[in-house]
Amino acid sequence: MLKKLHGTLHFSIRQFNGTTLVSEQSFRNNAAQTVDGSWQLKTTATAMPGAIDVQAVCRLEQGTAAQSAIAVSLEFGKWSTHNYVMVPASVYNGNRYRVIGNGYNPSYPEDMYYNPKVPLTISNNPRLSTEINGPSLISLQTGNAATPAICFFSPSEKKGFILLTTQQTRLGNSGLIIEESSGSDSCVMGITAPAVRKLAAGFGDFHPSGDHAPDWKAGDEVTMHFRIYVFEADGIPAVLSRFIQVRGEPGGPGQPRNILPMSKLLQCASDICRNNFIAVKAGAYYKPENNEDFQLGWVSGMINTYPMLALNDTLERQRVAAELDFVVNTLQGKSGYFYGGITAGGQLHSEKIHPSFPVAQAMVRKNGDVLFWLMKHLLLLKAQGYGASIRPEWEQAARRLATAFAATWKKYGEFGQYIAPETGEIAVFNSTAGAIVPAGLVMASRYFHVREWTKIAADASAFYYLRDVERQGLTGGDCGDISQDANSESAFGFLESLMAMYHYSGQQRWLTMAETQAALCATWVLSYDPVFPSGSAVDQLQCHMAGAVWASIQNKHAAPGICTSSGDALFKLFRATGNKRYADLLRDIQHAHAEAVNMPGHLTTHHLIGSSMERIQPSDAEGKESVGNFINTRNSWTETAGMLMALEIPGIYVNTDKEEVYVFDHVTARILSKDKSAITLAVTNQTPYDAAVSLMAETNRQASVPLAYTAFLKWLHIKVDAGKTVEVRIPRD
Missing domain, CATH: 1.50.10.20 (Glycosyltransferase)
Known part of the structure; x- marks a missing residue:
């Protein structure tokens, strides 16, 4: 799968002094040897439609290891700075734009005023370099992202890539790394357990991260879970469209609670x-x-x-x-x-x-x-x-x-x-x-x-x-x-x-x-x-x-x-x-x-x-x-x-032709019965507050007509007291 993007994958042990990388030892034949320790790696790869799901268990079998982290690195050759790189809520198009200021809400320089040719200009955020042969590194932790993921689109290869992982291992939040080579002709994207960043990104600036790699003793291990997608893509929209399909994996989607009607x-x-x-x-x-x-x-x-x-x-x-x-x-x-x-x-x-x-x-x-x-x-x-x-x-x-x-x-x-x-x-x-x-x-x-x-x-x-x-x-x-x-x-x-x-x-x-x-x-x-x-x-x-x-x-x-x-x-x-x-x-x-x-x-x-x-x-x-x-x-x-x-979101939405019910409010609803003339719902409110739940019901024909901005004025409101269940009969026409 990675070969489609001239990519390879390897695991390594990174040893640090504080947040400074001291050495790195790669696993070969599922084994690695550091100065004082012997390591074993066990990986389980499961093929999925368009993806590979990987569980990797890294264990220190013998000895000790000070300030060490596990790294998963995906290296891509034939890299181009024209590739679109995205980390959700943190990096878009590599953040490869002109940068001003060193802090929150920087003042604009004079040349940004009354200048139709002003380039897109951003604050001092993690970014890939706009210069060839310059340092080009983004180092984040999973807490910096709305989804722990790294994505890119390659225009030359007409392919998209998504790397998804979980927020944490037993070592805490993981790290997300994107680093281009000095000539920008290759790029390494990866995950570290845990995150060990030299600098943490602030609101338009950076500060010492305070990250620390753990010390290991014999028998210690960590499990990493990630998923790789490689797919055909004719543009950035294709990558975004695939992302919304898979964003809840592999950590699983959220589990919303009903607490406040x-x-x-x-x-x-x-x-x-x-x-x-x-x-x-x-x-x-x-x-x-x-x-x-x-x-x-x-x-x-x-x-x-x-x-x-x-x-x-x-x-x-x-x-x-x-x-x-x-x-x-x-x-x-x-x-x-x-x-x-x-x-x-x-x-x-x-x-x-x-x-x-x-x-x-x-x-x-x-x-x-x-x-x-x-x-x-x-x-x-x-x-x-x-x-x-x-x-x-x-x-x-x-x-x-x-x-x-x-x-x-x-x-x-x-x-x-x-x-x-x-x-x-x-x-x-x-x-x-x-x-x-x-x-x-x-x-x-x-x-x-x-x-x-x-x-x-x-x-x-x-x-x-x-x-x-x-x-x-x-x-x-x-x-x-x-x-x-x-x-x-x-x-x-x-x-x-x-x-x-x-x-x-x-x-x-x-x-x-x-x-x-x-x-x-x-x-x-x-x-x-x-x-x-x-x-x-x-x-x-x-x-x-x-x-x-x-x-x-x-x-x-x-x-x-x-x-x-x-x-x-x-x-x-x-x-x-x-x-x-x-x-x-x-x-x-x-x-x-x-x-x-x-x-x-x-x-x-x-x-x-x-x-x-x-x-x-x-x-x-x-x-x-x-x-x-x-x-x-x-x-x-x-x-x-x-x-x-x-006001503007119905508490319960029902398509009577499809006999489908979708609940937005903090209640539950299920179909009790249905016949040719109506559908009957049971609506339950398990919160401590009485609720007046808005309900919008329509047919396929009605759903094909765009919704008026004031449609909510006509929605039915169902009174459901705290801890109670009521039945609601919804006509089909």
Whole structure:
């Protein structure tokens, strides 16, 4: 199998002095001899369709061995730096990009401003070299990856490769190594037990790892388990598509727990949001952060209004209207673009400013959020029967913003990363910061009957897919605290856009792209339940964290949810394709979110009941002491994401023609009986909280029609008290 990629595999014993490699002895005929020890190796290889599964037991038969680790090395000849290399949530396209700064959220150099030719630029992350004959090494531990895996695509060989392993052996987290030769004509990829890195990657920097190889005595052994896939591939999308199929192997997928019904989550989080409505000098709004300043889009400003509007409560509807008034009357610049935020005292924010260019700037991502969510607010008000309450100013603001995006596209052929709200000029080019813009544009196109915007949305979607997904295997740059690093938020935002294009056009090509994009999204989501350090907060609560969503290659942590979205695009993709992998991914995300919510007897933030925060930390990027420990604070965006999931994802989905039931909520459901006219379900709630479970049932014909953005308003809600089972009769028509 490896010969197809000019590869070989060997095992070795590596001896260290601290984190410095002192010597390496390879196994020959399943034996190795170090200075003071004799080793034996026993391997069991099992052929699988397109893969080889390997169990390797390495044992010190005689003697002793100080500071020693076991290494599995796969060496590939005829290597090319054009190969796409990916480690889920950590490395994309080898991270072979221009690097700036040495720490969190580095300032941009002057040459990145008003420069259409600016190269993709990232923070100081693990990466392969952009230079021939330079050092080219990535050294990680399994805790750095959403899935313990190394993947690559070889354009010259038209083949893909995936190496999967488990998080740990008895020695702790394993290491993941990628090292190119000095001439970049060969590459070694491998696993070590345990991880022994000289440096550990932080948030845009590196620090001494503190790793330590163990001492061995006669009789000590370690078992390593890994799986190798080699397959035909005509491009990066083929590798991503194979990855989403196998990401749960060999360690096994997560086992989500039912602990917090989505209705209870919505009640608790909306109570927090309700109590965070303030009136200050700048205006009246729900606080998007812990201070009183307002930040638009991204971390929930004018996004947390949507679930509050969906509550259909008179007071909250008035408050939402007050916030929309504040946003459109205070934050929109002359060009139609919005400023990214304002202090409570009324001082507008300028983002990523440079002394040489004092013109105020704003994130393109935030403006994309404004257009998308403002359109969703308008649609929701109409669906609720409150269309008459829509202010002309809101529609005018949305129309001006869509017009601004259209003008930017026609002038530059991209949306850029940062924009000048007064002039409409792109201040910083490149990245996928405009990932969600096509979704907002096509929605605005249909709402305002401007056909040109649909074409621009289609052109922009095709552009991002070709340039970023198909050619680079990444999306990035839409967070305000990173450079143009690959990140999860742009991945999910672009999936939203592709599904919006499918929704309004019905064209299969968008669905095909969306499946690839969903596979890219899956690379950012924990595929298994990590083992956290004994005594850590996550360990003590016995949390099952499969489904936590990693932030970016700079911000090396996972979070409870998608910033800031319900992920309902995955549900829509599941409906359109029937592929359960998308439903499983979304279910895992929702359940991991619930694991992070602060509830009685399940304290995470040690803050308000129903609060949550953005740190689920499997890596040691913030120090070994941070692994598995929550931060005792709260983040509005995670609470907003939870509310959105509770609203926009059905608790139970039933296809009555297929007689299939899928459960997203924290209940179980099974078919009790069925006849020609109906299906009867038994729904059981084993959590300590009463639940009102939303249920969506449809036929194949209904499932073939794209789901309306406000479809959740019509879903049935089933009351299931804590510890009880109820029967539900679902008509087939």
